[in-house]
Amino acid sequence: MSVATKTMTRVRVREKPVHQTVGLVLRYGVLIAIGLVMFMPFILAFLGSFKTDAEIIAWPPRLLPETWRWENWVKVWRTDLGEGATFPRWLFNTAFLSVTVAVLEVIACSMAAYAFARLRFPGRDAVFNFMLGTMMIPGAVTLIPAFVLMSKLKLLNTYWSLLLPGIVSAGAIFMLTQFFKTIPRDLEEAALIDGASQVQIYKDVILPLARPALLTVFILQFQAMWNNFLTPLLYLDAPKMWVLNVALSVFKQQYKAQWNLTLVGAVFNAVPVLLLFFFFSKYYIEGVAYAGVKG
């Protein structure tokens, strides 16, 4: 993958025959329709979060709320189940875990990728293939035994239970390895001649050049941890330690017919990731594409 992004050359069309214009309109029409379909659930959820209890279960359901009940949002924000289990706390848990894991992953995975891509040592290919092999292991197998391990290590309901296993991701290592391989060796060779150690090369040469890839890893892993449900469900089940996903699943049971409140929780959960995505969509998309295509 080239470090610079490709730019599309625009083709200037002087004449537009009628059928081409119709085709164009049709195409845009289809795209807009699909876009609406894709985004509609979020729009509806957002609108729904402002509705009253009666509106939310009325038939037929209206599109816009009659009154914009900000109280729903306040009520959800003020949720307090006692013993420190509050909504802001859950938001903090989720954000803290996502950022920390992403940072740790960038460090640990780039170290491993550097070893695979640049260093030559016996067993390198064996360990690399081993790593690829671990990607094939279905999560279902390790789910419950990992839970038992965590409880033995007394890490349940601590952040470590998610941070420790979270710092390795075979996918991230793989992607970074491929990327590192494309970095030209001249700079490194120059540094080696100057007597730099491997660590220095890693820190001062490779990492700066790999910024886009590292940023992509950071973003993707942030998203993965923010959206993680099953592992926090098992490991962090003390109400104080919940992440937003787990809290949302409880809301759904607790509020039952009060969908407006549950939807507030859903929107709260979705907005940060969506915002991150819209601002950094380039990295997201190239990261996913890269992992899939060049792999």
Add this chain to the structure above:
Amino acid sequence: MKSKWLLNLTSVLVLMALLIVACGPTTPEPTEPPTEEPAETEPAEGNCPIAVEDGATITFSGWGDETEQQIYRDSIERFKEVCPGVTVNYEPIPADFQTKLKAQMAGGTAPDVFYVDDQLMTAFGPTGQLLALDDYMAEGGVSRDDFIPALLTIFTLDGKTYGLPKDWGTLGLVYIPEVFDEAGLDYPTEDWTWDDLRTAAQAIAENTDYGGFCQNADWARFAPWVFSNGGAYANDDFSSATLDTPEVKEMAQFVYDMYEEGSLVTAADVGASWCGEAIGKKLVGMTLEGGWMVNFMRQNYLDQEWAAVLIPQGPKTRADVIFTNAIGVNAATKYPKAAAAFTIYVTGRENQAEIVKTGFAYSTHPDQVDLVVDPNDKAIASGGVLPDSRVAYWGPNTGKVNDVVSKALERVYLGDQDVDESFAQAQEEADAALKGE
């Protein structure tokens, strides 16, 4: 030559490693929780049920919303007056209680005293995680006869008591007087039978826009029907299911006939998520619900008038289903006496009398049943003290067996199978479940 040397070295080191583990601490750690010397305990102060350890600190946990939490905080205050030397830390778990407690138990961080339901009894009882309370009960002058007998069955194992029932609930016939007025019917009475119920439901369905009788395909709501016909889901020693029996199938057929003729509806049919909501929204005339309706209606549908009577009579007897939970003690607790004292107090007459006054739950002592204040609640509760009323408990695999019954009813409701087929299949599935498959 070198590789052989290395091989020898390898085996020696492996053996050494294993020996280190094998010859670890030579005296095994005590597996019994340390028992305090009698000299260190204070004599039973005031009304403290039993002599507790010095400076005991215990944690107590349960589920429940704010109302329930407040009730137990008050109970802790009362306990403190009676046993001042004990510090009780209350750590409620509002959601996913059973899962969390099982995880805590595995990690060694479970509370000293906690709610025990049938699921936790299944997980902790046979595996020795609960403390047997009989000796402490004897010391505290509490006997099993103090409690409604049906409530203790779940928490008894090999003749020992592992939990003291803290409250219980049951079902009664809940109805809306307005609907009966509109249909020109007399209100249900405590002499009613299922046939009377059916007649009334038919009349309501025919003459008004409301549903007659609301009941989902639910093992819990179906249980009183079965019990009143002398049936049960499994036999007495839980070795096999008793679903493919006339007692069960007759009642299933009765319920299905009502569904087919339109006098019985499910909550979903009228647009509610459960039958209590259907009453609240005045969508049906009657249903079977429990004492929770008092608070539910007061909080959500204050303007809707409703009433309740005793559960109807069946062909053989009148019997109700009982739901109950207990309080139990962690076998690994460091303060068994304090924990047992707390358990005995909270489930004792003095404390339960206070709880009943709040309308939260019924006392588990037979002589306190008439302390219930609300008349509707009282009518419902009287179903629980009927001699044939029982808990829907079928051993450690209760959950699966009950689920099989719900599914059998679902199949019948959906017209997937007729009653005979569905319950024959249910019999097979329940037998497998009872064997732990």
Add this chain to the structure above:
Amino acid sequence: MQAQKTSSQGSTNLVAIGAFVLVFGVLFVITLTNAPVRSTAQVTETLGAYLTEVRTTAMPFLIVVGLLAAGVASVAALVVRREWPDLTRRRALIAGYSFLAPYLLVTLTFTVGVILFALYIAFTQYEIYTTPTFVGLDNFAQALKSKDFQQSLHNVLWYAFIVTIAQTTIAIALAVLLNTPMRFRQFFRTIFYAPSVTSSVVITVIFVWLYLKTGYINLFLDRVWNLFGLEYKAVDWLGNPKGLIQLVVEASGGKIPSQQWYLRGPSVAWCALMVQNIFTTAPTFMIMFLAALQDINPALYEAASIDGASGWQQFWKITLPLLRPIVVLVLVLSTIGTLQIFDQVYLATAGGPLGTTMTPVYLVFNEALGKQGPIQMGYASAIAFILAVLIFIFTFVQRRVIERGTEMY
């Protein structure tokens, strides 16, 4: 010279032994933490208590894994012995494994160790508060005989089949649609991808709400039906257990008896969850296809249109074959993902109605946490392994069958 060589030989051997001890030590500690013993307050209270428990109950596990660890450690020692004398090679070895250290430690503890534990308890009855007792193949036999498990496999196979095909087709279609030069392409690409970005919990909660009898999906269909002058009866999507094939059969007056439940096809509720999943995951695959499409040399298409090939022909003869590796990847990823579906089932239907949305991972979860009966971790582990074998077989076959054609290109 001779003396120098032997002395350096001696110090190398010492280092090799040190390496052996280090590697074996680390592996052994990992093994100890993963040892299958009962997990209760007494055992986990102190390290001493734990070790005693391991000694008394988990020796077979320790011995087997200990031998494996010794094997690995020996290899490590031999490698060290070979590389140590040469300074540069020694440095490379140390550097390599130092950089790999975080990855190796975490993976060995939380993946390898855990899998060995899982494999061991799959052959035992393990109720977590009691010591695991060996039961041989009983767990596997019980799983295969269990109707719940059979139904979960049935469900998940339908799910994988339908969702994979639908996702892949839609993803390719969307990618082709977006592949032509146009304004706002980035914008559309971003919008299309949005559903994939949020968590499964958010999507499921929103969809459960949309699927309500009084929800928007029924509203939409109601309006559409009304357009054609037809009456629409609101469907309780997530509560409907009727299978698709069953509906067709019943519409023509037949009936599939309950004993042959496996002939009924996926239920309406299951299909509703499938739609939700397709909606969420197709965009991710669309991105992959889009990237691959952009790699295709446009000259190929120009040459084809000069030869008179239509757009459709170009698609079939040029685009699809060149996309084959990505198609394989997408199929494999999709299969692995769909066969393990859990989140949506847990949140939306809890395995109902009538068990038509039960999945193996959900079953693992329930059995291991004792939701309806005693805790049965050994049984849960056996189910997980059966599923893993199934996944492996599927992906292996897929890669073999489809990749066979790629050599041509």
